[in-house]
Amino acid sequence: GALVYQYPRRTICKSGTSMRMECQAVGFQATSVAWYRQSPQKTFELIALSTVNSAIKYEQNFTQEKFPISHPNLSFSSMTVLNAYLEDRGLYLCGATGGNYAEQFFGPGTRLTVL
Amino acid sequence: AQSVTQPDARVTVSEGASLQLRCKYSYFGTPYLFWYVQYPRQGLQLLLKYYPGDPVVQGVNGFEAEFSKSNSSFHLRKASVHWSDWAVYFCAVKNSAGNKLTFGIGTRVLVRP
Numbered sequence: 001g002a003l004v005y006q007y008p009r010r011t012i013c014k015s016g017t018s019m020r021m022e023c024q025a026v027g028f029q030a031t032s033v034a035w036y037r038q039s040p041q042k043t044f045e046l047i048a049l050s051t052v053n054s055a056i057k058y059e060q061n062f063t064q065e066k067f068p069i070s071h072p073n074l075s076f077s078s079m080t081v082l083n084a085y086l087e088d089r090g091l092y093l094c095g096a097t098g099g100n101y102a103e104q105f106f107g108p109g110t111r112l113t114v115l
Numbered sequence: 116a117q118s119v120t121q122p123d124a125r126v127t128v129s130e131g132a133s134l135q136l137r138c139k140y141s142y143f144g145t146p147y148l149f150w151y152v153q154y155p156r157q158g159l160q161l162l163l164k165y166y167p168g169d170p171v172v173q174g175v176n177g178f179e180a181e182f183s184k185s186n187s188s189f190h191l192r193k194a195s196v197h198w199s200d201w202a203v204y205f206c207a208v209k210n211s212a213g214n215k216l217t218f219g220i221g222t223r224v225l226v227r228p
Binding site for chain 2: 031
């Protein structure tokens with residue numbers, strides 16, 4: 001079956017520092033990876049969509065300078081939150097699509113706390 | 116642009132009672148629709164999905180949803196709620212390329228014993 005893993009599951013960082021989170025697809029080829037953020041008490045906002053061999057598309061209010069993403073192959077993607085502040089806390093999900101699957105598979109998320 | 120509206124932020128229901136969660140979508144063309152559940156302090160789990168076909172879709176744990184093109188709706192139902200259904204439920208619509216979702220704000224379901 002198709003599975004998506006995310007590391008770490010939880011992380012705490014000091015305000016102004018950066019942290020990197022990873023997403024791994026198993027059992028299918030993740031041609032597209034979407035990164036979402038769920039801020040406290042809110043819904044899931046799309047940060048960016050990464051498709052292998054294409055430019056990464058960032059949504060309004062999110063930039064590459066703040067959330068650089070790497071998607072080097074069909075099973076792995078990573079995103080860094082640079083210079084994290086309180087408003088960056090929340091649950092970060094990656095959703096991967098590809099292979100013979102039409103649906104998007106989600107990892108369990110990385111929960112970021114900023115002190 | 117596609118969008119999803121969940122008009123009820125919170126629904127309280129007694130255990131054993133029926134449940135309906137409302138979802139309205141805006142999408143140009145034929146939508147692909149989903150319901151996800153988020154249990155406390157966890158990520159998203161897929162409950163069910165609608166791909167063009169039978170308008171009534173069966174999901175896990177006794178959930179079903181009905182697609183209505185005329186009403187632009189995709190309401191979720193369960194005949195008898197269990198205490199373990201206490202969670203936040205998200206309706207979502209997929210883009211035409213199939214690689215990103217637009218979510219509603221979610222409906223929090225509280226179950227009374």
